Amino acid sequence: xxEVKGLQFRHHHGEDDILKGIAFGxxxxxxxxxxxxxxxxxxxxxxxxxxxxxxxxxxxLFGNKNISNLPCEKRAKMLAIVPQEHEPSFAYSVLDxxxxxxxSHVGVFSSPSKYDYLKAExxxxxxxxxxxxxxxxxxxxxxxxxxxxxxxxxxQEAPILLLDEPTSHLDFRNQLLVLGKVRGIxxxxxxxxxxTLHDPNLAMLFSDKAVMINEGHIVSNxxxxxxxxxxxxxxxxxxxxxxxxxxxxxxxxxxIDS
Amino acid sequence: xxxxxxxxxxxxxxxxxxxxxxxxxGAYNVSPFMVLKVIAGEIAPFFGNPDxxxxxxxxxxxxxxxxxxxxxxxxxxxxxxTLQGIFRNPLxxxxxxxxxxxxxxxxxxxxxxxxxxPIQIMAFIFGTIAVVLTYTVARTQGEVSRLPLILTGVIIxxxxxxxxxxxxxxxxxxxxxxxxxxxxxxxxxxxxxxxKIAGAGIIAGVLPIFLMRWxxxxxxxxxxxxxxxxxxxKRERIIFIGASxxxxxxxxxxxxxxxxxxxxxxxxxxxxxxPDHKSLVPLSMAGGAAFMIFADTLARNLTALDIxxxxxxxxxxxxxxxxxxxxxxxxxxxx
Numbered sequence: 001x002x003e004v005k006g007l008q009f010r011h012h013h014g015e016d017d018i019l020k021g022i023a024f025g026x027x028x029x030x031x032x033x034x035x036x037x038x039x040x041x042x043x044x045x046x047x048x049x050x051x052x053x054x055x056x057x058x059x060x061l062f063g064n065k066n067i068s069n070l071p072c073e074k075r076a077k078m079l080a081i082v083p084q085e086h087e088p089s090f091a092y093s094v095l096d097x098x099x100x101x102x103x104s105h106v107g108v109f110s111s112p113s114k115y116d117y118l119k120a121e122x123x124x125x126x127x128x129x130x131x132x133x134x135x136x137x138x139x140x141x142x143x144x145x146x147x148x149x150x151x152x153x154x155x156q157e158a159p160i161l162l163l164d165e166p167t168s169h170l171d172f173r174n175q176l177l178v179l180g181k182v183r184g185i186x187x188x189x190x191x192x193x194x195x196t197l198h199d200p201n202l203a204m205l206f207s208d209k210a211v212m213i214n215e216g217h218i219v220s221n222x223x224x225x226x227x228x229x230x231x232x233x234x235x236x237x238x239x240x241x242x243x244x245x246x247x248x249x250x251x252x253x254x255x256i257d258s
Numbered sequence: 259x260x261x262x263x264x265x266x267x268x269x270x271x272x273x274x275x276x277x278x279x280x281x282x283x284g285a286y287n288v289s290p291f292m293v294l295k296v297i298a299g300e301i302a303p304f305f306g307n308p309d310x311x312x313x314x315x316x317x318x319x320x321x322x323x324x325x326x327x328x329x330x331x332x333x334x335x336x337x338x339x340t341l342q343g344i345f346r347n348p349l350x351x352x353x354x355x356x357x358x359x360x361x362x363x364x365x366x367x368x369x370x371x372x373x374x375x376p377i378q379i380m381a382f383i384f385g386t387i388a389v390v391l392t393y394t395v396a397r398t399q400g401e402v403s404r405l406p407l408i409l410t411g412v413i414i415x416x417x418x419x420x421x422x423x424x425x426x427x428x429x430x431x432x433x434x435x436x437x438x439x440x441x442x443x444x445x446x447x448x449x450x451x452x453x454k455i456a457g458a459g460i461i462a463g464v465l466p467i468f469l470m471r472w473x474x475x476x477x478x479x480x481x482x483x484x485x486x487x488x489x490x491x492k493r494e495r496i497i498f499i500g501a502s503x504x505x506x507x508x509x510x511x512x513x514x515x516x517x518x519x520x521x522x523x524x525x526x527x528x529x530x531x532x533p534d535h536k537s538l539v540p541l542s543m544a545g546g547a548a549f550m551i552f553a554d555t556l557a558r559n560l561t562a563l564d565i566x567x568x569x570x571x572x573x574x575x576x577x578x579x580x581x582x583x584x585x586x587x588x589x590x591x592x593x
Contacts, residue, residue, distance in 0.1 A: 076488025089346040090533030104488025109469040
């Protein structure tokens with residue numbers, strides 16, 4: 001179980017706290033989704049958990065062990081990250097790109113072993129992109145590249161998987177495809193998956209738990225049905241929505257008043 | 259390294275081929291077989307080596323020059339590929355980032371004013387100052403963007419070149435001549451003593467790069483991603499930049515400023531074998547050695563004079579840079 005406790009963060013020269021005591025938990029084998037409008041602190045929470053930014057107060061526990069102050073080599077073995085904005089550099093093959101996930105397992109002065117290659121191929125197999133293995137990862141579609149980055153995170157063999165808005169650059173079909181894959185992998189490998197999303201409908205469809213954040217506070221936290229409600233959405237986003245129950249599914253439908 | 263195709267092997271042995279050709283071409287004609295015979299005789303003395311003039315020409319004049327050129331090629335190309343990797347920028351090399359200009363100032367100071375300060379150490383100190391300056395000025399918000407990095411390199415290079423000019427202006431005329439000639443970049447002073455110095459310094463510089471080369475893949479993903487993958491970015495950048503700076507400074511101290519090699523060779527090799535640093539780094543080093551030996555052979559034999567090889571690399575390098583810029587278009591300049 002991943003536990004975030006009393007997270008407080010402000011920028012170096014910032015006036016106000018961006019996070020004002022964020023606390024929630026995420027379970028193994030489940031997807032926990034952080035929702036919130038732009039500027040709510042969603043990305044800050046993400047960066048603090050990822051270890052890229054240091055919170056002033058609070059801790060991040062995994063299995064009752066504090067992982068907020070680990071050196072990056074050790075952190076990478078606990079926690080794998082799929083970044084939102086990935087600017088491709090050189091035209092590495094998909095296999096070479098996924099192999100980079102093994103960096104924390106390979107000695108500083110060595111190159112990846114047969115075992116590392118095996119793990120990379122396994123991860124590629126898991127996300128279902130074996131046919132792209134030899135292709136340059138810069139010359140495939142956005143959805144495929146997202147899968148490559150997920151495979152890279154899986155090759156890291158960390159129990160926690162963080163995804164920062166994994167659907168933001170994807171078309172309708174790829175959004176469903178990628179999130180479906182993530183859910184399957186979370187179940188199969190018993191990973192603790194934490195991601196941020198913009199679309200409450202996608203959050204409703206794919207998460208086991210939802211955390212709604214606004215202005216550095218947690219607004220609501222629990223099963224998606226109790227968090228993603230008409231009231232909460234109106235309060236946080238300031239728009240009127242209706243939630244329609246249809247054949248057991250809950251659909252969030254914005255009411256456009258003219 | 260996986261030998262994926264014969265072309266890998268060809269690149270790896272190219273320095274030896276280039277070296278062999280370089281030794282038998284020259285003002286004094288030596289047959290290709292004589293070269294092999296004399297070198298074999300030296301390695302395995304039981305063949306016996308007759309005391310003929312060719313022996314002195316091959317062993318005392320041409321061989322050290324070829325080895326020195328090869329070492330300098332390894333240093334320049336090896337650090338070029340490293341810097342391109344960690345800055346995720348295909349348009350940089352030690353020359354563009356100011357290491358060469360910094361090292362040149364160190365050497366000029368040592369030759370001109372402080373003969374008691376070892377030239378190699380002065381070169382290393384000033385080369386490192388230059389690249390660290392370029393890096394810190396260009397780095398904003400945790401990332402080093404492409405265009406600012408190149409512009410900063412140009413500025414820092416210009417500054418150090420101006421400092422070299424001050425040294426040239428103040429120094430006594432006898433020393434001025436040797437500084438000016440040496441700045442143009444040449445292997446004409448090569449001897450076994452220089453080979454020893456360059457060998458020790460350059461190997462000390464490129465060895466960590468060679469051993470850690472696979473990590474350049476992860477580092478080329480950018481600072482945040484490399485960190486998330488488990489790379490200690492700060493520490494490893496220091497190692498890579500320090501090692502590159504050492505190799506280049508030693509190269510500059512024995513041969514002067516030879517530009518563009520570190521840009522051109524890694525590019526050509528990347529076009530052939532792809533961007534995976536696991537094979538790109540050793541092959542760039544081999545290609546750099548071969549290119550340097552080849553360019554020096556041209557410099558020696560193109561005219562009756564021994565033209566500084568730095569002029570040859572600059573003449574080929576500038577059009578190459580323009581070609582890359584035009585071809586890469588927005589991609590190579592982006593961000």
